[in-house]
Amino acid sequence: MRSPSEDTIAVRISKALAERIIAGTLEPGTRLRQDHVAAEFGASHVPVREAFRRLEAQGLAVSEPRRGVRVAAFSKAEVREVAEMRAALEELALRHAAPNLTAAILDAAEEATRAGDKSRDVGSWEAANRAFHRTLLAPCNMPRLMAAIDDLHAASARFLFAAWRSDWETRTDHDHLAILAALRQGEVDHACSILARHVRAVTPRPVPTASGVTRRLFVVDG
Amino acid sequence: MRSPSEDTIAVRISKALAERIIAGTLEPGTRLRQDHVAAEFGASHVPVREAFRRLEAQGLAVSEPRRGVRVAAFSKAEVREVAEMRAALEELALRHAAPNLTAAILDAAEEATRAGDKSRDVGSWEAANRAFHRTLLAPCNMPRLMAAIDDLHAASARFLFAAWRSDWETRTDHDHLAILAALRQGEVDHACSILARHVRAVTPRPVPTASGVTRRLFVVDG
DNA sequence: TGGAATCAAATTATCTATAATCTTTGGAGA
DNA sequence: TCTCCAAAGATTATAGATAATTTGATTCCA
Structure with missing residues (x-):
C-alpha cells in the first residue's frame, strides 16, 4: 500500500497553484508569499519554494532573487x-x-x-x-x-x-x-x-x- | 554595491552542476546526492534541492519522488x-x-x-x-x-x-x-x-x- | 546447497523549526 | 521636499527531526 497521495507536498502545491493561475483565480502580478502559501497548505516554506521553482519553469510565475515570486503577466x-x-x-x-x-x-x-x-x-x-x-x-x-x-x-x-x-x-x-x-x-x-x-x-x-x-x-x- | 555574488546559492550550485553535466564530468545516470553536493559547496541541502529542480526543468537531470535525482541519460x-x-x-x-x-x-x-x-x-x-x-x-x-x-x-x-x-x-x-x-x-x-x-x-x-x-x-x- | 522471502539497520530524501540577511517602508531631521 | 536611518516584513539559508527506500544479513523452504 502507498500513502494517500503519491506526489510530494511540493508537487501538490505547485499543481494547486497552477490550477488557480490558469483559471485566473490568481491574477497576473499577484505576489506569492511563501509563508502565506505554506500556512494555507499546512506545510513549511521549503516545499513551497520548490513548488515556486516548478511554476517558474512552466512559465506561470516569475521570480526575482531576494524579491519574491509573482504570477507571470502576459502581454x-x-x-x-x-x-x-x-x-x-x-x-x-x-x-x-x-x-x-x-x-x-x-x-x-x-x-x-x-x-x-x-x-x-x-x-x-x-x-x-x-x-x-x-x-x-x-x-x-x-x-x-x-x-x-x-x-x-x-x-x-x-x-x-x-x-x-x-x-x-x-x-x-x-x-x-x-x-x-x-x-x-x-x-x-x-x-x-x-x-x-x-x-x-x-x-x-x-x-x-x-x-x-x-x-x-x-x-x-x- | 552588491555582494560578491549576485546569484543565490541555489542558482550558483545549479550553474556549476549544469557545466559538469554538459561537459560530461558528471556522466549520465550518476546519482546526485544532496548531502554530498551540499557538503562540497559548503552549503545546506535546501538550496541544493532548489538547484535540482532547476536542472530538472532544463532537462539535465531527472528526479523520482523519494528516490533521488540522477543525471539525465540521452539515447x-x-x-x-x-x-x-x-x-x-x-x-x-x-x-x-x-x-x-x-x-x-x-x-x-x-x-x-x-x-x-x-x-x-x-x-x-x-x-x-x-x-x-x-x-x-x-x-x-x-x-x-x-x-x-x-x-x-x-x-x-x-x-x-x-x-x-x-x-x-x-x-x-x-x-x-x-x-x-x-x-x-x-x-x-x-x-x-x-x-x-x-x-x-x-x-x-x-x-x-x-x-x-x-x-x-x-x-x-x- | 541454492534461492526466495523477511526483517532490521543504515542511508537518503523530505519536511519542520529557527536563525540570519536582504528589501522595503515609514518617519525624523535638515 | 529630500535624505537618511531605523524598524518591520519577507526571502534565503541552517540545523535538526521524520519518513521512506535501499541494503545486507538471516531464516525458511525447495
Missing part, C-alpha cells in the same frame, strides 16, 4: 509568442505522430471534439480541446516535445480563461474536423498546415461590448 | 528529438529576427563563425557556435522562445562533448556562412531552410576507428 506579445511556439512544435509533433495514428486514435480525437462542441462552460471546453490535441500528438513518442507542448497549452489556457470569463458561446470546431479528415486521407502535410494555422489563430483583438467600451477579447481557436 | 532517440525541436524553434526565431537584423549583427555572427573555425578544442568551438546562433536569433524579441532554445542548446552541447571527447578536428562551417549570405541578400526563407537542415544534422552514426572497433560517434553541425 499581447506573449500571447502571440506562445501561439507561434505551439504552432511550430505541434506541427512537428503531428508530423512524427502521423505514421503511428490508428483509426481508433482518430476516432478518440473526434470524440473529444464533439465533447467540446457540447460543453456549456469554458472549463470543460478547454479540457476537451486539450484532450483532442494530446490524443493526436502523443503517438509521436517524443516525451520532451510533449512536455514542452503541455506547458504551452497551460499558458494558452490562461488567455482563454481570461478572455472568456463572461461571455461564452459554443461553436463547432471545424478546424479539428478538417485535421481529422486530412489525416484519414493520408494528407499529412495538409493536416499539419491546418493545425499550425489553427493554433496560430489565438489572436488578441479588441471587441466592442454592450456598454460601448471596447474591451480586449481574445479569440482562441486552439 | 539516440533523444538526440534526434532535441535536434528536431531546435530546428523547429530556431527557424521560427530566425523568421522573426530577420526583419530586425542589421549589418552589424550579421558581421558579429560572421565573427563568431570565424572564431569557431580557429578554435583548437571542443569547448571554445561550442562557445563560438552558441554565440553565432544566439547573435542571429536574439533579435526576435521573444524571451520565452529564446529560453527554450538555450535549454536545447545545452542538451545539444552534451552530445557534442560526449562525441568529441577524444578526436577533434577543425572544419570551416560552410552552413553558417551560407545562412549569413542568404540573409544579406534578403532571402529569409532560404536562410531558414538552411538553418533547419543544419540544426537537424546532429545525427548519431557509427564511425570505424583505428582499432577496427566501430564506436559510436556523433556528427554535430549545429
Whole structure:
C-alpha cells in the first residue's frame, strides 16, 4: 500500500497553484508569499519554494532573487509568442505522430471534439480541446516535445480563461474536423498546415461590448 | 554595491552542476546526492534541492519522488528529438529576427563563425557556435522562445562533448556562412531552410576507428 | 546447497523549526 | 521636499527531526 497521495507536498502545491493561475483565480502580478502559501497548505516554506521553482519553469510565475515570486503577466506579445511556439512544435509533433495514428486514435480525437462542441462552460471546453490535441500528438513518442507542448497549452489556457470569463458561446470546431479528415486521407502535410494555422489563430483583438467600451477579447481557436 | 555574488546559492550550485553535466564530468545516470553536493559547496541541502529542480526543468537531470535525482541519460532517440525541436524553434526565431537584423549583427555572427573555425578544442568551438546562433536569433524579441532554445542548446552541447571527447578536428562551417549570405541578400526563407537542415544534422552514426572497433560517434553541425 | 522471502539497520530524501540577511517602508531631521 | 536611518516584513539559508527506500544479513523452504 502507498500513502494517500503519491506526489510530494511540493508537487501538490505547485499543481494547486497552477490550477488557480490558469483559471485566473490568481491574477497576473499577484505576489506569492511563501509563508502565506505554506500556512494555507499546512506545510513549511521549503516545499513551497520548490513548488515556486516548478511554476517558474512552466512559465506561470516569475521570480526575482531576494524579491519574491509573482504570477507571470502576459502581454499581447506573449500571447502571440506562445501561439507561434505551439504552432511550430505541434506541427512537428503531428508530423512524427502521423505514421503511428490508428483509426481508433482518430476516432478518440473526434470524440473529444464533439465533447467540446457540447460543453456549456469554458472549463470543460478547454479540457476537451486539450484532450483532442494530446490524443493526436502523443503517438509521436517524443516525451520532451510533449512536455514542452503541455506547458504551452497551460499558458494558452490562461488567455482563454481570461478572455472568456463572461461571455461564452459554443461553436463547432471545424478546424479539428478538417485535421481529422486530412489525416484519414493520408494528407499529412495538409493536416499539419491546418493545425499550425489553427493554433496560430489565438489572436488578441479588441471587441466592442454592450456598454460601448471596447474591451480586449481574445479569440482562441486552439 | 552588491555582494560578491549576485546569484543565490541555489542558482550558483545549479550553474556549476549544469557545466559538469554538459561537459560530461558528471556522466549520465550518476546519482546526485544532496548531502554530498551540499557538503562540497559548503552549503545546506535546501538550496541544493532548489538547484535540482532547476536542472530538472532544463532537462539535465531527472528526479523520482523519494528516490533521488540522477543525471539525465540521452539515447539516440533523444538526440534526434532535441535536434528536431531546435530546428523547429530556431527557424521560427530566425523568421522573426530577420526583419530586425542589421549589418552589424550579421558581421558579429560572421565573427563568431570565424572564431569557431580557429578554435583548437571542443569547448571554445561550442562557445563560438552558441554565440553565432544566439547573435542571429536574439533579435526576435521573444524571451520565452529564446529560453527554450538555450535549454536545447545545452542538451545539444552534451552530445557534442560526449562525441568529441577524444578526436577533434577543425572544419570551416560552410552552413553558417551560407545562412549569413542568404540573409544579406534578403532571402529569409532560404536562410531558414538552411538553418533547419543544419540544426537537424546532429545525427548519431557509427564511425570505424583505428582499432577496427566501430564506436559510436556523433556528427554535430549545429 | 541454492534461492526466495523477511526483517532490521543504515542511508537518503523530505519536511519542520529557527536563525540570519536582504528589501522595503515609514518617519525624523535638515 | 529630500535624505537618511531605523524598524518591520519577507526571502534565503541552517540545523535538526521524520519518513521512506535501499541494503545486507538471516531464516525458511525447495
